[in-house]
Amino acid sequence: MAVEVAGRLRQVAAAGQGIGLWRLIRTRTTFAAGAAILILVSLMAIIAPVIQRHDPQGLSPVDRVEPPSAQHWFGTDHLGRDVYARTVHGARISLRVAASVALIVSIVGVTIGVVVGYNRIADNIAMRLLDGMMAFPTLILALALVATLGSSLNNVIMVICIVDTPGMVRIVRGMVLSLRERPYVDAARAIGTPLPMILLREIAPNTIAPVLVQSSVYFGSAILTESALSFLGVGTPPYIPSWGNIIGQGRAYIQVGFWIAFFPGVFLALTVLAANLVGDGLRDLLDPRLRGAR
Amino acid sequence: MITQTSTPPTTQTGASHTPAVLEQSRPLLEVRNLQVHFPVTRGFILQRRIGSIKAVDGVNFSINPGETLGLVGESGSGKTTTGRAILQLTRPTGGEILFDGHDLVNLNGSELRKMRRSIGVVFQDPYGALNPRATAGQIVGAPLVVHKLHESKAEYRKHVESLFETVGLNRSMTRRYPHEFSGGQRQRLGVARALAARPRLVILDEPVSSLDVSIQAQIINLLQDLQARFKLSYLFIAHDLSVVRHISNRVAVMYLGKIVETADRNELYRNPLHPYTKALLSAAPVPDPIVERKSARIVLKGDIPSPLNPPSGCVFHTRCPIAVPECSQTVPELRQFGPLHAAACIRVPGYGDARPDSSGEKHV
Amino acid sequence: MTGYIIKRVLAAIPILVFVGLVTFSLVHIAPGDAANIMAGDYAGPDDVKKIRAELGLDKPLGRQFIDWVKRTATGDLGRSIFSGQSVGKLVKQRLNPTLSLTVGGGLLAVLIGIPLGVVAAWKSNTIVDRVAQVFAALGLAIPGFWLGFILLWAFAVNWRIFPAIGFVSIFDDVGGFFRSIALPCLLLGVTGSAVLVRMTRASLLEVFREDYIRTARAKGLGERAVLFRHGLRAGAIPIITVVGFLAAGLLTGVVVTETVFTIPGVGRLVAEAVQQRDFPIVQSLLMLLASVYVLVNLLVDIAYAYVDPRVRL
């Protein structure tokens, strides 16, 4: 994801505002820190099978709730499982949720937003629906939906997408409403470009900047939502070691084995923080009004 | 740079394309009684129409093949809307726009698309008119893609590169993004795009007004070169008379949705009739000896009135230096004061005897 | 202003209708039969039938919706499948803790968040600003329940300053009330204020860049006078919106907070109903909380319009 962001960013920087990625990184320490953390965590997730010295699911009843040691860097949980291995492995699950949500919400949000922003009738209908969707407090809607659909990793991803998409659609729609008035869209119309091509070539690519910012926000919030759902007992099924589940299962042991919930919690917070920092950096970069604000 | 002659676009892809021929018998573009009214509504659930903004209100003119018509007016006069109406970017609420004998207003989607090949456009804002996410090559080549004017990628690339050279850009620049070009270069890109599909008419919507003066001249020279080379007709929209002076054959002056005066270029500059035209001429910083400054600078009072509530009678009377009470009662007609000169002002001597202008149907 | 209020209230109606539709369809989008899910794995056909009848699932869909709307409109929120209690009664019993927490937590969030945001914006690029920003960034990144457990462990178990569980009504014991809501409010306040710090800071930064502030400064007006006389007044407008965001945060925050601190409030009711697949409760609470949310947003809009007349146009 981080790599992808960096790649996109280069494109954004190149195509848009004329700021090179490296200059950006030099001048934006928060962005650089966020991106670096995201890259590290992603790397960790990718090479998880290599760096974990224990099976994340491997039980060792004799070594229950052992504090961190040379053998078990982050200690063991109530089943004697290696918390380090689980945390590293959990990065895969949590990042998968986050990346899926960010990607799906972006694609769906841009698709709907572009169409809606360009069609008055669709816009009227869609905006009423979106207003309705956004009238629900997100976590509570997510809870109700997961309760209805049942707990599975895919359902959790789907539900988070459902609650996040309206916000993205709104942003894209707003962009499209202003973009469609741009002279280059007129130019495209004037040369007879068919509407689908205008949407695809002229409008959609120009929504990338805010979509990128927003998707980095959703990237972080998806991790938090997943963990909150798991904590409340309806999220990712308990046998999947997502960070939310590891913390959720470890919370019962905070008084005798704080490390079980502590380390994955730190990783989770750090990743969300990193995603937010990247989002902030992108926002600063892409919103000229805020540039130089810090 | 402009005089550098590159090989003319050799493309024969537009095989069906009829080259612009100076057929005096029929104007290339004929605008008849064009009206563009925007409804103004109020109310939250039950929207009711409380009036309309008459951006363009009964405009007539025509452009012959190979000719340039300058369309001049302050911002808000409706000149840009007129251009957009011709391009069908804004749908007219009334009147006819005959291009090559076809009424653009009544064309269906695919017929209109076919017709659009023949009408190019260059916009005012050279940066805003270029998609920042597309390369210069993609931008210039877009009409070729839209109208499927090439048979192979290589041919397409060659075509785009030749367009670049035609407008005085380096062929190696096709991969750059708009922000990597200077303002003048960007406008050259706009011109290249307008020419790509070999149009017969190009609408130039204030193509140079956002450029530095020195660059303005370059672009205008380029446009003139291209006009001669490709036998183009231009509708040159501008907000002051100085710019269109060099390039136009004829000039029409608009005020609040109406044409208030039209004339042959030399006639207009030499002998403006309408007080508005006079005001514009006096305001224009024309370092040109041809224009004789007959009087001191005329300064117009106030701003252009809201087109939502246009003044009664002559719409110009609120700012007119020579207005009389009657001006607020009578709507002046555009009347002919010479073979190629018409104006809409009752204060012009001889208004009562002049015959109504019918030139809009044939020629200005 | 009255016209604007009427307009906004009217605009809320279709939203509530939509919310109702979604809420109503909840039972119907469940894969398989909702009655089966609720009856549990070992229910006999009779049990399922009973639940179907109880929920009215045996009637045609349109009829069900009309019945549901009628019941909901008259305040009959149905019965819990799990405990058989009327949902209205359950909710009423649990309002006191939730209101106490949201008011307390909201106040705390405002008291921490807005001053910190103002100071951060005013002293932007100083150490104060950095601290505020770090606080906000962490507050947004740390999961609420994780922080909650740490608070619980530290303040309740280790130092024994506050109780670990439960809620005491203010009408029973004022001291006990404040002790019982201290930790939950702290959790809500800290997480809520993170958003406030960020948004207050951002909106004030924009205000401070406005010309008239620069003019005021240039005139030699005292820093404090500039801040209070000009900056905050203009900044108040975006801050009202921010408080609207806070309301949403609190509504979801109570679910986690009440679960962590075992507070018998509406939030815990939501969490438990969801775990128990107690659809009547889930439906009613979803409708209720969404309505509260719509109402809060309505009030925010009206307040906004009151402060900034331009909005009314």
Next chain:
Amino acid sequence: MGMSGSWKVTIVGGLAAVALLAAACGGEKIVERTVVVEKPVEVVKEKIVEKPVEVIKEKIVEKTVVVVQTATAVPTPAAAPESAKMGGKLSVALAAGISTLDVGRTTGTTASTPSYAVQEFLLAYDENLIAQPLLVDTWSLSQDSKKWSFKLREGIKFHDGTPLTAEHAVKSWLRWADRDNFGNTILTFVDKVNATGELTFDVNMLEPSALVLEGMARIGGYYPVIIPPKMYNIPAATGADVMIGTGPYKVKQYLPGDRLTVDRYDGYKPSSLKASFMSGKKVAYFDEVAYVIVPDQNSRIAALKTGQIDILDTVPGDFYKDLSKTAGVTVQIITNNSNRQGAWIDNVDGIFKDKRVRQAFAMAYPVEDALRASFGDSQFWTACPSMMLCGTKWGNFADGSQGIYNARDVAKAKQLVKAAGVEGATVIVLSPEDLPIYANPALISRKVLESIGFKVDFKATDWATQTNWREKPELWDVFHTAGGGAWGANPLLNSSLAKNKYWNKYQDETGRMTAGMDKLARATSAEQQLAIVKEMQLVFWEDIPYVSFGDSFNTAALRSDVANSRTSYGMPFNVFNSWREKK
């Protein structure tokens, strides 16, 4: 505490005094199943507790006799004068919500725990698990042993003011008997139950049986509590929404999902008999008792440490040490209230159809690994070689287990598998990841099965799904769960041993188990019964209807100043006769 040693002694000693029919009072199913019917949700909640509620539920079944005083080590009542004991408040933690106030509707302990204080039975068990009169004053049996005549104590009133009459007693008891499995069994002996006067009623029998008395004192399953018309007029299946009784405490306030509060019932009329377990004189020393619902284990323990909660059951092994060190907290391991852990086998579909394969699986199994994986240190469990729970009257012999139970004989097991010709077959092992106590042994089962020549299809999902799957034999081969209470004390009530009855589909090809059951039901003396169960156990270890690991113990923790609280009977907390020691 050092009590676990003395406990074992106590149990063995107590075995001699086993009441004849005590065990017959248990439920019929594996308890865990019963509860899932009631409240599937509770299973979800228990993820963290890692101890399914259902197992706890029927702990309340008597199984053996334990001397209470030894077990709980309470100071002698004489130490404090009665008046000094009065007053104060007590809070008891409930791990799950109260689904209904009607113990005729649920077998969940969250409802029955407060019911102990609020409602009473006609008869009640003493500490020797002998039924003693409680609401009943006296009873007699006719000459032909076919008619029981009961007389109620005078002057007893329900909490709602209704005076207790024979009609109430009969209707309440029949409401129970109709609903409860054991009650159904009793009803097959009963002709008619009718009130004969204001305070007298008869039970007319078809055949003589003493089960009637047990049925009036029963704890476990549904509860034969005596309730007023307001409650018994509502069918048990629907469940009344109030809890009214004749007990020393009455319901003061019920906040669903939060707490149930009871306070002293001033109109209580205690029995004149000496207090002993559930029977005899009851005193409500506390002004108020709150049953507080705290689903989160972490919060429960935190609240116990801070003194917000006085008593909680099920302390996970990992917290034992931590809580033992906590000042003011007493922790107990309750060794006479255990659950049989095991790997249940699909007996009809797949490789385990063959008895040799079942034997091979059992023979290779290292049961201690499985128990340790789920319950930690050995103080929390015992490897038990008997068919019935160790510590129950029929659970103290190892006959037939030699060479198969905990034998870890992989070589021989492999031979058996080879002989059965199923080597290399695929075995489906279910692992409910939300219930670690069952998921952990699943991993060990996988290892064992692989070691004896099978391929394992390891299906890790959640408990709710797997309880569905296990009803369909083609979907599974090995399923881990546990049973307790009467299920583990009496073969007659052990559904897993009943031919083709339970989802493990035990086939009893030889018919010897079924024959044993028949004989056991008709046996008249303790010696006969013991002999029959021993025979059945031989069949058990030959047939292997399920692979039995051993017994896990329960734990409880309470504030040290709570005196005379009897958690040791599995009845979580009898709050009557308990008081708070003043400093």
